[in-house]
Amino acid sequence: MDIEDRYFKNISSRERVIFEGAITMGALFHQFVGTPVNSENAETLEKSIKEAMELQPCIEEVEVKIDRKMLEEAKSKFNYVSLNGDMLDIRVVSKYADKKAVLRMEYIEELKYPLMYVEDINE
Amino acid sequence: MDIEDRYFKNISSRERVIFEGAITMGALFHQFVGTPVNSENAETLEKSIKEAMELQPCIEEVEVKIDRKMLEEAKSKFNYVSLNGDMLDIRVVSKYADKKAVLRMEYIEELKYPLMYVEDINE
Amino acid sequence: MDIEDRYFKNISSRERVIFEGAITMGALFHQFVGTPVNSENAETLEKSIKEAMELQPCIEEVEVKIDRKMLEEAKSKFNYVSLNGDMLDIRVVSKYADKKAVLRMEYIEELKYPLMYVEDINE
Amino acid sequence: MDIEDRYFKNISSRERVIFEGAITMGALFHQFVGTPVNSENAETLEKSIKEAMELQPCIEEVEVKIDRKMLEEAKSKFNYVSLNGDMLDIRVVSKYADKKAVLRMEYIEELKYPLMYVEDINE
Numbered sequence: 001m002d003i004e005d006r007y008f009k010n011i012s013s014r015e016r017v018i019f020e021g022a023i024t025m026g027a028l029f030h031q032f033v034g035t036p037v038n039s040e041n042a043e044t045l046e047k048s049i050k051e052a053m054e055l056q057p058c059i060e061e062v063e064v065k066i067d068r069k070m071l072e073e074a075k076s077k078f079n080y081v082s083l084n085g086d087m088l089d090i091r092v093v094s095k096y097a098d099k100k101a102v103l104r105m106e107y108i109e110e111l112k113y114p115l116m117y118v119e120d121i122n123e
Numbered sequence: 124m125d126i127e128d129r130y131f132k133n134i135s136s137r138e139r140v141i142f143e144g145a146i147t148m149g150a151l152f153h154q155f156v157g158t159p160v161n162s163e164n165a166e167t168l169e170k171s172i173k174e175a176m177e178l179q180p181c182i183e184e185v186e187v188k189i190d191r192k193m194l195e196e197a198k199s200k201f202n203y204v205s206l207n208g209d210m211l212d213i214r215v216v217s218k219y220a221d222k223k224a225v226l227r228m229e230y231i232e233e234l235k236y237p238l239m240y241v242e243d244i245n246e
Numbered sequence: 247m248d249i250e251d252r253y254f255k256n257i258s259s260r261e262r263v264i265f266e267g268a269i270t271m272g273a274l275f276h277q278f279v280g281t282p283v284n285s286e287n288a289e290t291l292e293k294s295i296k297e298a299m300e301l302q303p304c305i306e307e308v309e310v311k312i313d314r315k316m317l318e319e320a321k322s323k324f325n326y327v328s329l330n331g332d333m334l335d336i337r338v339v340s341k342y343a344d345k346k347a348v349l350r351m352e353y354i355e356e357l358k359y360p361l362m363y364v365e366d367i368n369e
Numbered sequence: 370m371d372i373e374d375r376y377f378k379n380i381s382s383r384e385r386v387i388f389e390g391a392i393t394m395g396a397l398f399h400q401f402v403g404t405p406v407n408s409e410n411a412e413t414l415e416k417s418i419k420e421a422m423e424l425q426p427c428i429e430e431v432e433v434k435i436d437r438k439m440l441e442e443a444k445s446k447f448n449y450v451s452l453n454g455d456m457l458d459i460r461v462v463s464k465y466a467d468k469k470a471v472l473r474m475e476y477i478e479e480l481k482y483p484l485m486y487v488e489d490i491n492e
Binding site (some may be wrong): 025031047051055077080104 | 410423447
């Protein structure tokens, strides 16, 4: 079976990189939010999120930054917190044919919301 | 702040519905996979997935079907299973301005993979 | 195979209800934290969490309360939030042989932490 | 506030290590099931699960093994799978006062179920 032909010929290459990048963004958030984290394991967690999400179709690179300052502030008496979306700054680079998109998630104070958007995409 | 202007003017309305629908598809999968399920609670679970995911930006409707036959076959000695992607058939309808997309996730036997794709989108 | 004999004869019935209740408590938290929620779908979500977690071994009853006031306060511009542990008040009742335990999770302001503990257990 | 006094004086130290170990076992399963994995990122994922779960109260050590053979067999056309409980072999060591417990989760073919039990506990 030619998957491309059967399932993806109704969208352009540009639309495809948006599609695949966005799936990975939503997936990343809902897979890892809740994970116990503090400054000791933050780096390993960033790396494992990156490596896991780079396995998804058309994903070329994933960058994950967990806000160390927010980790410190949120810390409970038990010395760690549950990872939440506000602490995350994510870049997902997706590629298909000659198209490449950079998707971003960052917490926007004004919206009280970790916003996902297309930061960059080639024409 | 005008969010649309600041974060989304680099993509078209058609690209936007693909973007928002795909985020929700990835999110849904990774939020709910692992949930204990059998034929008794499957309907409530479908409904709660639907209602939760319909809250996301630009999402008009979500349909969730958990395969009852697969539930039966996978059932352990303890009479339930962990929800997995192979049991899910999902439709996400996203809308923005005059554009509407129907995204689908279904298990494709040939690929051994629950494939996400754009099932329908207006021109 | 007699599971009880093979895997559980090294702990008492009292220890068993603590064991099974605690598994369900940890499972519940990490399965559902992150789910999109507002006052519209909170009741359905509570019900689906309850029904799913009651499937686990030795679990007799699960009560889930999502704090409506915290939902309102945390609400983003997009009119919903990601469920977090601070909003949850949970009771898990586990039963084995003649023993019964009530486990509780509630947010303790002083600890900045959703604490899990054994609220009640018969001698 | 003395947490121990207020919330945990109704259970023994032995019961406490069972309680804390079991929470971590349930948490681990439901946090990480669904994560994309193949032989390339399995080691990083094991390490990040270990480090995250060792942050929880009374947890001294966590060992995580993802079955490489099952990873290969389950692999889809896209060259990775969603982590599921059947692939996991987990040991959680919990400690409180003079008590120590080793909890285990392993897939039991006969039960078609990843069983959690107390593997060892001092008297």
